[in-house]
Amino acid sequence: MPRLAFILYLLLFTQLPAATVRQVIGRASSPENTILSDGQKFTTGPRSKSSVALDKGFFRVGSDTNVQVVTSNNLSLEKGIMLAGSDPARFRRTPVTVTAPGYKLEVKGTAQIAYYPGAYVKITVLEGKVRVGLQSLSGEWETLEPGQMLIINPSDKRLPEPVFVDISRLAATSQLIGGAFAELSTQGLIDAAAAAQGLGLLAGDLTQTTLRLRGAAPEVSVSLPNRTPPTPPSGITPDEASVFQVVDDLSNPNAIVERGPYRDGALQPFVTGEINRDMQQTQARAREWVVTMDNGGQLFGSITADPAMFAGSNRKLSFVGNGTVEVLTGANIRSPDSVALNLNAIDLIIDQAELQAGTAQRTDEVLTLASGSTGNIQIIASTLKGGKADISTAGTGTSITVDDSTIEAPRGVLLGKSTTNANITIQNSSQILALLGALDVLAQGGSITVTNSTLKARDKLTIDAQARAATATGIVEITDATLMANVIRIRAGANGANSLIIDGSTLQGISGAAQLIKLYAGDKATLVFRNNVTLNANQVHLSGLTVRVDAGGSVTISGAGHIYTTNKQFNGGGNVSPGHGTITAGQGLQLHPLSPKPAF
């Protein structure tokens, strides 16, 4: 009985902590595991993010954000970006209340909020409901549904009409969801809301516009220009240029089993999605069907193929162009179940399109993009899916650009080749995901740049600009990126100054610490850290002729750190180097000579 009474006493009279700091990436006013009391303020520094647990919810904040925990589940946002959510409940969710001067939000779901005093408030609902009210006018409130976004100007005396935005895209590109953070308690509900929205898109109740807003600011940052139809190459009539052929390459490689106008070339402007193509079986089955595009061409609309067209192993649906092949805005190209999808051209441009190999992300559902010896591959604002993804160019000085795009291939992603001197750029909120396998970004002596993007792999994540040639001058630069894998290895060329630059990024495991991180500049090169870099791993190996942390920067290693270098331009591990930043390690930092060091 006394024990029961004590428990009852605890339940009835013990005040639960208002909030607990769960995760700090970069700098924050309170470190991890701090209990924030009622009224306490919490702020983050530049390029920093944090996650805080509430009694019945949570919030995450981005860079330079000021928030006050008024009481548990009651927050005051003074400036910055916040993700606020109420924990799921069987019957009734306890709301998390967020106030900003002039505004009150009651969050029964998950919402992302940006508040710039005197400029704007932006609220986007990822799941659940959020009631948004003006404090200046009683009765002026609106309940937002999943996918709805409201941007309020301080001069607005009434709430504006909300608009709908793509939940999936926002969830994929928000740095407060996923990334270095643990999974949200509401992630399943966000997925469900995104799926429901996807059904709306399929049913035609929702359609994607060309309007995009990047970041918290309210401007429409991209409004795509109208395209003009390309002029066919000289000497070829529009009809000839716009014909595609499906060839049965097993029974009769020269037999044309289907032929028809694919587009009308210059005869009339095309309308995105107006002409769809569903390839049907008309003759024998084949292991591979090849759509040949003389002199290159354009793919648009929905392109699918009947599964009955395929037989045997290594099934493929291929598009081959002897020139530039553009996959145009709104195009959606899919191969059937257990069929790989290949696009092979001199130059390959995929612009605001979707490519998907197979339906179940199996190992044999490989998405391959390949360009010629002088051609490049550009993937812009597109989504690529498959069991595996293999994207490569063939010649020196060629480039692969992944811009504002998602590549999702659970079984493994290979970007570039270990034998090709290419320049690979991954930028602008791109995501490359290999959640069941490995992710390799390879360039022999070229450059690899990852900026403001997320790369995830379950096993190994390798970024290697040195590849096979040990004397190559490959450069790797990782800026404001999140890299997640059990083992992360990054290597730059053997020669050259500043060959490997890590700037303001987080490297860690999929959930928590990675097993091993290796960052190797060449033996005649410099490994450079800038701003706040988090290396969350049990073992971290850093190597370079010079290892430098630029002034104002810091490298935080959660586990044991080993540095193999000759020139120590950092503070930490007993080394003092005025004018440089610091390296700290939670389980000790040991300094070693440059050689010998563990193999890459």
Added chain:
Amino acid sequence: MKNFIIFQVALSAGIYHLHGQEAAPGSAADRARASDRGLRVAALDTSPSVAAQSLQPAPKLPGDAEYGEQIVLARRANFEPWSFSTDAEYYFTDNVALASAGELQDYYLRTGAQARYTNRIAGNWFANAALDGHTLLHEEFDVLDFLLIKADASAMYRVPWLADTFLSAGYSGYWISEADLTTESFQNHAATLSAQKIWKPARAMQIIAGASAEYALASDPTPPQRHEYSAYLGYKLKLSDSLSLATSYRAALYDYPTYDRQDWNHVIVLGASYDLTSWARVSLSASSAWNRSSVEFFDYDNLVSGLSLSLYLEF
């Protein structure tokens, strides 16, 4: 006389509710506004130039890019022109016969269904049609039971230069049964003219004002026939997504052409409603009516209060 009492009761308990619906959200004018708004919102959402122009440059937060990317989606306007509703209401009345003296109390059950169609014809023109059937079954004075069937059809015009006031002209007819619910007791056919304006001082507040004239064209039997001229004012406040409060006042002049009789009828209603789902609602209401006639015998006061459950279907 019995027919006349039934007629009075019907006017109070049956037609009154229909008038109440004219002033409430869900009325033809309100649905026309929704239809029009849906179309306009869709046009706004799908117009890059309009959306782009509406967004002014603003400073960026230090972590601006952390917010992620928002691709704007356009939602197809999904106004549903057809609506069906059914309801069951249980009321207490302190003057079941609407008598000037010797008032009698009773309880009654009002059940019925309504079908309504509202849609845009072209431009600012809208079409509206409704069919309504309701029974009133009294606990004690079942001699006053009746079935009321009412049909309306009208054309509505939104007047932009009158701040989107809706004008409506059309036909309204109703049939009232005897207590056996089958034998016809009275029927009336009238031409209607109305004007209604809705203000929204805040998103959760709504003020409705309107006036209507209902000119009886034919009736059978003729004597109870009357012309109605009324004005009303209503206020609705949403306390939450589900809970709303509403009050309204209606003043009407009833002119009985076959008698030398004019009545001034006043009704005040207070109500609270709770949306159980998007298609079910429970309501509590209380109304007070007082009728002052040029013939003193027809003066009466009446208080009605009760609970209702309504189910809706739109497609």
